[in-house]
Amino acid sequence: xxxxxxxxxxxxxxxxxxxxxxxxxxxxxxxxxxxxxxxxxxxxxxxxxxxxxxxxxxxxxxxxxxxxxxxxxxxxxxxxxxxxxxxxxxxxxxxxxxxxxxxxxxxxxxxxxxxxxxxxxxxxxxxxxxxxxxxx
Amino acid sequence: xxxxxxxxxxxxxxxxxxxxxxxxxxxxxxxxxxxxxxxxxxxxxxxxxxxxxxxxxxxxxxxxxxxxxxxxxxxxxxxxxxxxxxxxxxxxxxxxxxxxxxxxxxxxxxxxxxxxxxxxxxxxxxxxxxxxxxxx
Amino acid sequence: xxxxxxxxxxxxxxxxxxxxxxxxxxxxxxxxxxxxxxxxxxxxxxxxxxxxxxxxxxxxxxxxxxxxxxxxxxxxxxxxxxxxxxxxxxxxxxxxxxxxxxxxxxxxxxxxxxxxxxxxxxxxxxxxxxxxxxxx
Amino acid sequence: xxxxxxxxxxxxxxxxxxxxxxxxxxxxxxxxxxxxxxxxxxxxxxxxxxxxxxxxxxxxxxxxxxxxxxxxxxxxxxxxxxxxxxxxxxxxxxxxxxxxxxxxxxxxxxxxxxxxxxxxxxxxxxxxxxxxxxxx
Amino acid sequence: xxxxxxxxxxxxxxxxxxxxxxxxxxxxxxxxxxxxxxxxxxxxxxxxxxxxxxxxxxxxxxxxxxxxxxxxxxxxxxxxxxxxxxxxxxxxxxxxxxxxxxxxxxxxxxxxxxxxxxxxxxxxxxxxxxxxxxxx
Amino acid sequence: xxxxxxxxxxxxxxxxxxxxxxxxxxxxxxxxxxxxxxxxxxxxxxxxxxxxxxxxxxxxxxxxxxxxxxxxxxxxxxxxxxxxxxxxxxxxxxxxxxxxxxxxxxxxxxxxxxxxxxxxxxxxxxxxxxxxxxxx
Numbered sequence: 001x002x003x004x005x006x007x008x009x010x011x012x013x014x015x016x017x018x019x020x021x022x023x024x025x026x027x028x029x030x031x032x033x034x035x036x037x038x039x040x041x042x043x044x045x046x047x048x049x050x051x052x053x054x055x056x057x058x059x060x061x062x063x064x065x066x067x068x069x070x071x072x073x074x075x076x077x078x079x080x081x082x083x084x085x086x087x088x089x090x091x092x093x094x095x096x097x098x099x100x101x102x103x104x105x106x107x108x109x110x111x112x113x114x115x116x117x118x119x120x121x122x123x124x125x126x127x128x129x130x131x132x133x134x135x136x
Numbered sequence: 137x138x139x140x141x142x143x144x145x146x147x148x149x150x151x152x153x154x155x156x157x158x159x160x161x162x163x164x165x166x167x168x169x170x171x172x173x174x175x176x177x178x179x180x181x182x183x184x185x186x187x188x189x190x191x192x193x194x195x196x197x198x199x200x201x202x203x204x205x206x207x208x209x210x211x212x213x214x215x216x217x218x219x220x221x222x223x224x225x226x227x228x229x230x231x232x233x234x235x236x237x238x239x240x241x242x243x244x245x246x247x248x249x250x251x252x253x254x255x256x257x258x259x260x261x262x263x264x265x266x267x268x269x270x271x272x
Numbered sequence: 273x274x275x276x277x278x279x280x281x282x283x284x285x286x287x288x289x290x291x292x293x294x295x296x297x298x299x300x301x302x303x304x305x306x307x308x309x310x311x312x313x314x315x316x317x318x319x320x321x322x323x324x325x326x327x328x329x330x331x332x333x334x335x336x337x338x339x340x341x342x343x344x345x346x347x348x349x350x351x352x353x354x355x356x357x358x359x360x361x362x363x364x365x366x367x368x369x370x371x372x373x374x375x376x377x378x379x380x381x382x383x384x385x386x387x388x389x390x391x392x393x394x395x396x397x398x399x400x401x402x403x404x405x406x407x408x
Numbered sequence: 409x410x411x412x413x414x415x416x417x418x419x420x421x422x423x424x425x426x427x428x429x430x431x432x433x434x435x436x437x438x439x440x441x442x443x444x445x446x447x448x449x450x451x452x453x454x455x456x457x458x459x460x461x462x463x464x465x466x467x468x469x470x471x472x473x474x475x476x477x478x479x480x481x482x483x484x485x486x487x488x489x490x491x492x493x494x495x496x497x498x499x500x501x502x503x504x505x506x507x508x509x510x511x512x513x514x515x516x517x518x519x520x521x522x523x524x525x526x527x528x529x530x531x532x533x534x535x536x537x538x539x540x541x542x543x544x
Numbered sequence: 545x546x547x548x549x550x551x552x553x554x555x556x557x558x559x560x561x562x563x564x565x566x567x568x569x570x571x572x573x574x575x576x577x578x579x580x581x582x583x584x585x586x587x588x589x590x591x592x593x594x595x596x597x598x599x600x601x602x603x604x605x606x607x608x609x610x611x612x613x614x615x616x617x618x619x620x621x622x623x624x625x626x627x628x629x630x631x632x633x634x635x636x637x638x639x640x641x642x643x644x645x646x647x648x649x650x651x652x653x654x655x656x657x658x659x660x661x662x663x664x665x666x667x668x669x670x671x672x673x674x675x676x677x678x679x680x
Numbered sequence: 681x682x683x684x685x686x687x688x689x690x691x692x693x694x695x696x697x698x699x700x701x702x703x704x705x706x707x708x709x710x711x712x713x714x715x716x717x718x719x720x721x722x723x724x725x726x727x728x729x730x731x732x733x734x735x736x737x738x739x740x741x742x743x744x745x746x747x748x749x750x751x752x753x754x755x756x757x758x759x760x761x762x763x764x765x766x767x768x769x770x771x772x773x774x775x776x777x778x779x780x781x782x783x784x785x786x787x788x789x790x791x792x793x794x795x796x797x798x799x800x801x802x803x804x805x806x807x808x809x810x811x812x813x814x815x816x
Contacts, residue, residue, distance in 0.1 A: 001811045003259045003361040004374070031265065035251070038258045042375035048732070049254065049382075055728075056247050062236045067203050068244055074207045075248035075389075077529045078214035080352040080624040083255040084248070085531055086266040089547040100198045102548065103586035108204055110525040110593075111192050112211035112220070114518040115171070117619075118185065119219040121485045121514045122174045123138045123493055129167065130222035131681045137675045139497040140510070178511035184596070185518075191592075211525075213393045216488040216760040221395055225683040238684070239722035246389040246729075250382040253755075257349045257378045259357055267545045273539045274803045275633040276646070303809065307795070310802045314647035320460070321654075321798065327456075328791050334780045339747050340788055343754045347661075347792035350758035352624040355799040356792070358810040372742045380748055383736050384755035384764070387715070390729065391763040394718045395682045401711065402766040403409045410667045411769040412782070439673065443659070446666045450783035457662065457790075464655050470644040475611050476652055482615045483656035483797075486622035488760040491663040492656070494674040508606045516612055519600050520619035520628070523579070526593065527627040530582045531546045537575065538630040621801045629803055654797040658790040665757045665786045667765060 004041045006034070015043035019050050026058050033087060066095045074109045140177045142170070151179035155186050162194050169223060202231045210245045274310060282312035291315075291322050298330050305359060338367045346381045412449045414442070423451035427458050434466050441495060474503045482517045548585045550578070559587035563594050570602050577631060610639045618653045684721045686714070695723035699730050706738050713767060746775045754789045 011017040020032050039046040057068055069092035076084035089102070097105075128134060147153040156168050175182040193204055205228035212220035225238070233241075264270060283289040292304050311318040329340055341364035348356035361374070369377075400406060419425035428440050447454040465476055477500035484492035497510070505513075536542060555561040564576050583590040601612055613636035620628035633646070641649075672678060691697035700712050719726040737748055749772035756764035769782070777785075808814060 001259065001358065001806055001808075001813075002261055003257065003358060003810075003812050004371075005812045033263045033265075034260045035255055035258075038260045039254065041371060045254075045375050045379055048379075048735075049251065052247055052728070052732075053251070056240075056243050061240055062234065063206075063240045063244070067206065068240075070199075070203065071207055071210045071241065071244045072248045073529070074210045075214050075245050076252055077525050078211050079249060079252040079256075080528055081252035081255055082528075082531060083260045083262060084252050085529060086262055086545070086547060088248075089268075089529075090266045098198065099548075099585060103589050104192075104197055104199045104204075105207065106526055106529045107192050107589055107592075108199070108207045109211050109529060110522040111188055112208045112224075113215060113521040113525045115185065115189070116212055116215040116217040116220050117485050117518040117521045118175065118181075118514055119171055119217055120215075120488055120490075121481070121493060121497075121517060122140055122171075123490060124170045124174045124219045125138055126219060126222055126681055127169045128681075129169075130226045130683075132225075132683050132685045133681075137494070137670055137672075137677075139494060139674075139676050140507075141676045177507060181511050181515055184515075184599075188592075188596075209393070213389050216392055218392075218395060221393060222681070222683060225393075235684075235721060239725050242390055242393045243725055243728075245393060246386040249385040249389045253349050253382040253385045254378055256352055256354075257345070257357060257381060259354060262545055264545075266547075268547050268549045269545075273534055273536075273541075273630070274805055275538075275540050275630060276643075276802055277540045305807045305809075306804045307799055307802075310804045311798065313643060317647050317651055317798075320463075320651075321795065324456070324460075324791055325795070328784075328787050333784055334778065335750075335784045335788070339750065340784075342743075342747065343751055343785065343788045344792045346751045346754045347758050347789050348796055350755050351793060351796040351800075353796035353799055355804045355806060356796050358806055360792075361812075362810045370742065376736075376741055376743045376748075377751065379736050380743070380751045381755050383732055384752045384768075385759060387729065387733070388756055388759040388761035388764050390719065390725075391715055391761055392759075394684055394715075396714045396718045396763045397682055398409055398763060398766055399713045400409075401713075402411075402770045404411050404413045404769075405409075409766070410669055411766060412666055412779075441671045441673075442668045443663055443666075446668045447662065449779060453662075453783050453787055456787075457659065460655055461659070464648075464651050469648055470642065471614075471648045471652070475614065476648075478607075478611065479615055479618045479649065479652045480656045482618045483622050483653050484660055486619050487657060487660040487664075489660035489663050491668045491670060492660050494670055496656075497676075498674045506606065512600075512605055512607045512612075513615065515600050516607070516615045517619050519596055520616045520632075521623060523593065523597070524620055524623040524625040524628050526583065526589075527579055527625055528623075530548055530579075532578045532582045532627045533546055534627060534630055535577045537577075538634045540633075617801070621797050624800055626800075626803060629801060650798055650801045653801060654794040657793040657797045661757050661790040661793045662786055664760055664762075665753070665765060665769075665789060667762060 002038060004038055006037045007040050010037060010040040013040070013043055016040045016046060019043075019046050022054070023050065026054060035083065035087065066092060066097060069095055070097065070101075070105050073105060077109050078113065138174060140174055142173045143176050146173060146176035149176070149179055152176045152182060155179075155182050158190070159186065162190060171219065171223065202228060202233060205231055206233070206237075206241050209241060213245050214249065276310055276313045278306070278309045279312050282309060285312070285315055287315035288312045288318060291318050294326070295322065298326060307355065307359065338364060338369060341367055342369065342373075342377050345377060349381050350385065410446060412446055414445045415448050418445060418448035421448070421451055424448045424454060427451075427454050430462070431458065434462060443491065443495065474500060474505060477503055478505070478509075478513050481513060485517050486521065546582060548582055550581045551584050554581060554584035557584070557587055560584045560590060563587075563590050566598070567594065570598060579627065579631065610636060610641060613639055614641065614645075614649050617649060621653050622657065682718060684718055686717045687720050690717060690720040693720070693723055696720045696726060699723075699726050702734070703730065706734060715763065715767065746772060746777060749775055750777070750781075750785050753785060754792075757789050758793065
């Protein structure tokens with residue numbers, strides 16, 4: 001059940017086809033998952049979203065690809081996005097995440113959420129040493 | 137301003153002193169930050185919290201220490217925990233996070249939150265291929 | 273699957289029937305959706321909830337009805353309430369939301385979540401000019 | 409720093425004065441905290457909010473007053489509302505919450521947030537026995 | 545659909561069997577729910593999670609068992625954890641939560657979330673009297 | 681207190697200066713608020729963020745500018761982003777939001793958060809009529 005109707009034949013729209021072609025080439029697979037098929041209801045939103053995902057996640061940079069996916073999963077869990085947890089866990093596995101790393105990722109996310117509650121519940125005062133402008 | 141009073145002389149309680157000693161030894165610094173000083177109002181909660189932080193974050197494992205801190209920051213940002221964002225950004229810097237990596241981390245967290253909203257707003261149906269029980 | 277049992281014949285309870293009658297009259301339809309059927313397990317909670325929804329959402333005011341629904345969707349997405357995203361997207365469509373407006377709404381919610389993370393991750397200091405008490 | 413200007417003399421508005429009088433009588437104190445002073449910028453919003461707080465929190469019912477406050481704190485921590493954590497921790501103390509109970513409350517909130525992440529990260533399937541419609 | 549495969553015969557692992565045995569003994573039932581069956585993919589994570597749940601939730605303390613469950617539900621609702629809302633509502637019922645108490649719990653959680661938004665939207669300034677260090 | 685150091689003279693970097701110039705031209709003011717000054721620590725992140733804000737928020741479209749700001753505030757409140765609540769409330773006022781509209785916005789956000797909790801707490805089953813694929 002969804003809030004927008006996925007176009008039956010999305011690639012009849014040439015803008016959609018162009019994005020799907022890049023998704024397939026970037027990921028080296030014919031499979032285009034439902035997030036993109038749903039976003040196809042608005043080609044401009046599809047284009048801008050994919051373009052950012054490709055730039056941030058699929059461009060060589062200072063953070064390695066698996067770490068990026070693990071950070072993505074962490075945020076998706078914290079935001080309770082079921083679809084995103086599934087899709088990025090799948091992506092992390094494809095990039096080599098082991099079961100042991102997956103268990104550790106969940107342990108870190110769980111611990112962070114736990115100490116987040118403690119710090120917020122206690123309203124812990126900031127330590128001056130944390131100030132970026134002070135740490136020269 | 138805080139919701140509990142930090143003990144004026146927390147290490148008068150020997151259980152608190154024991155935890156603070158391990159914190160200082162683990163981190164190789166005399167500094168004990170306010171989260172632990174606030175938790176000292178309940179030594180049992182202090183002990184169990186520190187014990188988990190040490191086990192998950194400060195034990196050699198399958199995820200490297202800097203990646204752990206970046207995941208911790210990601211969750212703390214998603215949960216809007218100001219104290220935690222400050223303390224773990226500081227910790228990540230101490231473990232070598234560069235400005236470029238920091239900027240990338242923020243870009244990934246921001247992008248993940250963005251696509252979390254899109255997937256939730258569209259109520260995108262799960263792709264069967266994501267099922268861990270199917271991917272054999 | 274639900275955490276409370278929907279009453280099999282909710283309108284046997286006259287307080288429930290009275291609320292359902294007003295829902296049908298306000299919305300000009302015989303359909304009463306599951307939120308209200310579930311709330312019927314506690315007539316007082318049903319009455320107070322519907323009464324507030326009617327007052328805030330269905331009374332002519334300074335914000336037009338479609339804008340109200342779009343704000344409601346935005347909050348429901350941010351809170352990851354699947355049921356609410358579905359029900360209010362449906363309501364917004366009934367009040368004239370076009371596909372283009374729906375796509376824009378999602379783009380705004382996604383962008384806001386993104387910059388929320390950036391501001392929280394950076395712990396951006398407040399600009400004094402934002403103070404309502406200063407802007408005289 | 410605030411987003412609305414608190415009226416300098418809020419009780420010059422008789423609707424505001426009427427609400428403040430009931431707040432003082434209900435709480436047996438002359439002190440009216442800033443939430444109500446800020447809400448005074450819109451007397452109708454002030455009235456409806458206070459009326460619900462009084463009905464839910466200050467009317468004898470099936471949940472005892474201290475438990476109510478502890479639940480309120482739990483939600484406020486989860487929602488990262490600094491003001492609310494402060495005001496309801498203060499209220500819970502006034503209703504007898506001990507330091508030991510406060511520490512336990514924080515431990516439960518922290519544990520719940522932790523297992524919330526685990527269940528969401530694992531996308532644990534629902535057990536059929538949890539269905540309220542099945543448990544007859 | 546899940547992100548990890550539940551072991552087909554989890555108790556073949558003796559660490560898993562030991563935890564499941566304690567779960568069954570603590571709860572006086574043969575039923576072990578899916579959270580634990582999913583966590584069995586990593587015995588160390590299973591052990592540490594159950595050990596904390598048992599210590600915080602199933603040890604006699606200063607907060608009664610039903611209140612603990614109600615607080616747990618409140619956090620799980622705020623964090624939109626569907627599985628947790630189901631499992632802890634079921635647990636609260638087993639500990640005696642009546643329909644009237646359930647309705648009140650939901651009313652308090654809903655009200656708290658509502659006033660959390662108002663306080664955050666208004667950016668209400670903290671009242672100095674809330675400071676734990678001031679209230680001597 | 682912040683997690684990154686704002687460059688002392690940000691416009692010495694020509695990419696930063698170019699963005700600040702467009703911000704000033706778009707908003708017809710010399711004032712550049714702290715979010716952009718903090719983002720200046722990473723010119724690429726500054727450019728991509730501003731570019732999206734300008735495209736979504738400052739381009740004539742199917743949603744009027746004030747409604748856009750009100751939706752932005754709603755999300756920022758739900759995500760507990762103090763800085764964003766301040767900056768977008770200020771922006772909404774500059775675009776004509778009256779006190780009455782502000783009060784209504786807060787009432788809608790508060791009500792939505794409230795019914796979000798009720799629907800999540802009750803785990804209300806989806807009504808088939810909400811399915812976008814069914815509503816032909």
